Amino acid sequence: MKLTKSLFMTGLKCDKLLWININKKEILPEQSLESKHNTEQGTKVGILATKTFPDGINLNGLGYRDNLIKTKEAIEQRKPIFEAGIEIEDCFARVDILNPANEDEWDIIEVKSGTKVEPHHIPDVAFQKQIVTKAGLKIRDCYLMHINNKYIKEGDINYNDLFAIENINEKVNQFLPQVEGEIARQLDVTKLGSMPKTVICEDCNKPYTCDFKKDCWSILPEENVTQIYYNKKLGFELLEQGITQIKDIPDGTPLKYRPAQQAIQIKCAKENIIHLDKEKVNEFLDTLEYPICYFDFETYAPAVPIYDGMNAYQRIPFQYSLHIEKDDDSVEHKSFLAKDSNDPRLDLLKQLVDDLGTDGSIVVYHKSFEIGVLNELAKAYPEFEEQVQSIIERIIDLEEPFAKFHYYNPRQNGSASIKYVLPALTDISYEGMGIGNGIEAYVNFARVTYNEATQKEKEQVWEDLEKYCAQDTWAEVEIIRKLAKLSNSPIELINNILPEKFQNPSVEQIEKFNSLIFFDFEKPTDEEIEERNAYATQFIKDSKRDLEDVKLQYDNKRFHSSSYYLQQAVEKITKAYGVIFFNLSKKYVENKMSHKTPKAFIKAVREPYMQELVALFKTAEPNLKTDVTELERTINEKETELAQTNREVIEKFLQLIDTLTIKLEEQNIPGLVKGLLHQLKEGIGEYDESFDWEKLTRVFDEKFKVELLMSFISLYLLSGITYGHVSNTRYSGQDIQPEDYKEGLGIVDCTPQIIPHVQKAIDALECFMK
DNA sequence: CACTACTGTTTCTCACTGCA
DNA sequence: TGCAGTGAGAAACAGTAGTG
Numbered sequence: 001m002k003l004t005k006s007l008f009m010t011g012l013k014c015d016k017l018l019w020i021n022i023n024k025k026e027i028l029p030e031q032s033l034e035s036k037h038n039t040e041q042g043t044k045v046g047i048l049a050t051k052t053f054p055d056g057i058n059l060n061g062l063g064y065r066d067n068l069i070k071t072k073e074a075i076e077q078r079k080p081i082f083e084a085g086i087e088i089e090d091c092f093a094r095v096d097i098l099n100p101a102n103e104d105e106w107d108i109i110e111v112k113s114g115t116k117v118e119p120h121h122i123p124d125v126a127f128q129k130q131i132v133t134k135a136g137l138k139i140r141d142c143y144l145m146h147i148n149n150k151y152i153k154e155g156d157i158n159y160n161d162l163f164a165i166e167n168i169n170e171k172v173n174q175f176l177p178q179v180e181g182e183i184a185r186q187l188d189v190t191k192l193g194s195m196p197k198t199v200i201c202e203d204c205n206k207p208y209t210c211d212f213k214k215d216c217w218s219i220l221p222e223e224n225v226t227q228i229y230y231n232k233k234l235g236f237e238l239l240e241q242g243i244t245q246i247k248d249i250p251d252g253t254p255l256k257y258r259p260a261q262q263a264i265q266i267k268c269a270k271e272n273i274i275h276l277d278k279e280k281v282n283e284f285l286d287t288l289e290y291p292i293c294y295f296d297f298e299t300y301a302p303a304v305p306i307y308d309g310m311n312a313y314q315r316i317p318f319q320y321s322l323h324i325e326k327d328d329d330s331v332e333h334k335s336f337l338a339k340d341s342n343d344p345r346l347d348l349l350k351q352l353v354d355d356l357g358t359d360g361s362i363v364v365y366h367k368s369f370e371i372g373v374l375n376e377l378a379k380a381y382p383e384f385e386e387q388v389q390s391i392i393e394r395i396i397d398l399e400e401p402f403a404k405f406h407y408y409n410p411r412q413n414g415s416a417s418i419k420y421v422l423p424a425l426t427d428i429s430y431e432g433m434g435i436g437n438g439i440e441a442y443v444n445f446a447r448v449t450y451n452e453a454t455q456k457e458k459e460q461v462w463e464d465l466e467k468y469c470a471q472d473t474w475a476e477v478e479i480i481r482k483l484a485k486l487s488n489s490p491i492e493l494i495n496n497i498l499p500e501k502f503q504n505p506s507v508e509q510i511e512k513f514n515s516l517i518f519f520d521f522e523k524p525t526d527e528e529i530e531e532r533n534a535y536a537t538q539f540i541k542d543s544k545r546d547l548e549d550v551k552l553q554y555d556n557k558r559f560h561s562s563s564y565y566l567q568q569a570v571e572k573i574t575k576a577y578g579v580i581f582f583n584l585s586k587k588y589v590e591n592k593m594s595h596k597t598p599k600a601f602i603k604a605v606r607e608p609y610m611q612e613l614v615a616l617f618k619t620a621e622p623n624l625k626t627d628v629t630e631l632e633r634t635i636n637e638k639e640t641e642l643a644q645t646n647r648e649v650i651e652k653f654l655q656l657i658d659t660l661t662i663k664l665e666e667q668n669i670p671g672l673v674k675g676l677l678h679q680l681k682e683g684i685g686e687y688d689e690s691f692d693w694e695k696l697t698r699v700f701d702e703k704f705k706v707e708l709l710m711s712f713i714s715l716y717l718l719s720g721i722t723y724g725h726v727s728n729t730r731y732s733g734q735d736i737q738p739e740d741y742k743e744g745l746g747i748v749d750c751t752p753q754i755i756p757h758v759q760k761a762i763d764a765l766e767c768f769m770k
Numbered sequence: 771c772a773c774t775a776c777t778g779t780t781t782c783t784c785a786c787t788g789c790a
Numbered sequence: 791t792g793c794a795g796t797g798a799g800a801a802a803c804a805g806t807a808g809t810g
């Protein structure tokens with residue numbers, strides 16, 4: 001085994017990766033498409049660089065032995081040598097260009113496909129210098145030859161202008177003394193009997209993302225400190241302290257660069273919530289003007305320019321996708337894709353100007369990219385300058401609300417990239433697509449456009465490209481729609497602090513939760529059932545009376561009283577439902593639930609026999625969250641906020657009841673109710689054998705198919721609307737004073753609309769009880 | 771590998787002040 | 791009058807993000 005230059009560079013970065021490369025190569029994952037492409041580009045550039053030395057000897061492509069032999073011969077001839085192989089006892093290096101200098105000296109020239117000297121180039125060349133010197137050659141200078149990105153192609157490539165060469169001898173000499181020790185250290189590492197343990201640090205990403213990173217990093221928890229937005233360094237510092245989870249970051253840890261966003265990220269992780277600044281998101285949405293053009297470029301940036309007038313690494317826009325949404329919600333799709341190797345830019349630009357028209361917003365994700373490409377186009381075709389500038393002015397960056405964390409979902413893993421935002425916000429996935437990201441797009445484009453490819457191959461790539469690019473802009477449409485929905489949702493008040501994913505509580509948590517809040521499920525005795533029925537009947541009576549009082553007080557403009565009685569009416573009928581349907585005990589209803597009526601529904605939602613009903617709600621309102629722990633928190637902590645709910649939101653709640661009713665009616669209720677009843681029977685029957693199922697079924701079948709179910713949903717929402725008013729209406733010194741109950745307060749304005757809903761629920765239950 | 775945007779940090783500039 | 795110190799604001803810089 002010999003330590004090669006690339007192994008040496010690997011070893012500088014990571015012992016584990018070095019060890020694997022020597023001892024367990026088979027577990028290395030396949031090179032990523034990106035690094036493959038970069039390697040290929042590097043090789044290509046390396047070959048081109050030799051053209052600046054016309055009399056050089058090319059040893060490229062020779063095997064290890066042959067290369068060594070031919071190198072020795074070539075050294076004798078004192079001509080430039082490409083890929084000169086030099087070995088000393090433990091090490092082997094190939095020098096890109098070994099160039100004779102003076103009498104008996106040589107220069108090392110390392111060729112890189114980049115456009116400048118980077119810090120990691122120095123040890124790379126230093127290793128070569130060390131080996132070559134030890135092998136007996138005199139080295140005069142070390143150079144780095146890289147692409148000159150100022151070079152503009154006109155006609156045939158001028159290789160002398162395409163490349164720039166920099167003397168890096170001094171920097172190399174600075175590093176040189178470390179090389180020998182480092183080589184020895186690395187050789188020791190390779191001989192270790194077992195794999196060195198994983199060290200997660202900045203080096204995993206720098207200068208390139210390690211192909212093995214995915215494996216090493218899989219030991220980190222899902223929401224880990226390396227994902228802190230804008231301060232990865234802090235993440236690695238925390239890792240060193242043994243803190244891996246974002247939620248374990250101690251309060252008071254100094255935040256840098258984007259502290260506001262970082263604070264939101266940490267808060268979301270700690271409380272397991274989604275952050276939504278409804279106002280800011282709405283502000284953003286308000287800037288959009290129809291027709292909204294959702295737009296995306298795909299480009300290819302070759303190191304060596306392909307078309308005249310372009311410089312190195314300049315982007316060639318070869319494709320775009322455009323979804324145009326009009327204010328009637330219709331969406332039209334337009335696209336462009338270059339299908340031959342001619343310069344596509346002018347055709348693309350002409351069609352683009354046509355497709356985008358002159359009105360409406362142009363939505364892109366990360367505007368600097370699209371603006372940059374557009375500016376390059378304008379520069380290449382100055383006759384379009386004005387039109388391009390007006391296009392640029394219409395651009396709106398969809399990244400903004402995410403970069404500013406106006407919306408943040410922990411599933412984004414601290415990223416505002418569309419790659420993370422999209423799955424956090426929608427169900428759209430790139431999985432299973434022929435082309436799933438921008439890199440795959442341009443690599444495949446270049447493959448079938450600038451290399452030999454069969455017609456069949458080309459057509460497949462074109463199809464995949466169209467699909468991919470269209471999906472990218474469609475994703476923008478979906479994100480906007482989702483944002484609009486979230487920030488306008490009537491139940492957003494509850495939702496925006498709930499996590500998206502349903503967290504399954506552990507058994508211990510459930511038990512604890514039960515013991516704190518719920519009646520422990522023992523089969524009720526006959527007396528208890530008797531008692532509950534009596535209790536429920538009493539509640540129905542009380543609720544009816546309270547509802548009458550609502551009307552009286554409201555007519556007399558005694559709004560604090562009407563609001564209070566409204567809450568009481570809802571509370572009592574909810575409690576009646578609770579003891580009849582949710583198996584709540586009198587003890588629970590009296591002591592634990594108190595006026596916090598939504599608790600009755602929390603319990604219901606948690607019950608397995610209610611899951612089908614919950615699923616039904618979700619078909620009507622996918623945003624409906626059912627995480628009980630969080631719901632509980634909302635109820636306890638957001639009481640005042642909920643009490644201050646304005647008219648619009650309450651009206652939307654009430655509309656939601658209607659929407660859900662329609663939805664339920666659409667859903668073939670008899671069949672569903674049967675299934676539901678069956679589950680209900682299994683569930684409650686376990687505790688209460690005496691329950692009158694016949695009657696329940698009959699009632700459902702006859703006239704209360706929808707009403708009882710709807711009462712459940714309706715009371716769920718009504719209890720949320722009203723429960724916050726119980727103390728505010730009666731005691732001064734609260735956040736809302738009794739005298740604050742006047743026209744303009746949501747609950748006051750909506751009381752007339754709420755009354756019929758409560759009445760309906762009372763009627764439905766009363767009828768059932770009979 | 772390229773590029774640009776953004777933003778917090780650092781550095782610079784400069785007017786102003788108090789004091790010698 | 792010169793000089794050091796101050797602080798506000800501008801400009802430059804650095805780091806990180808995103809896109810392909």
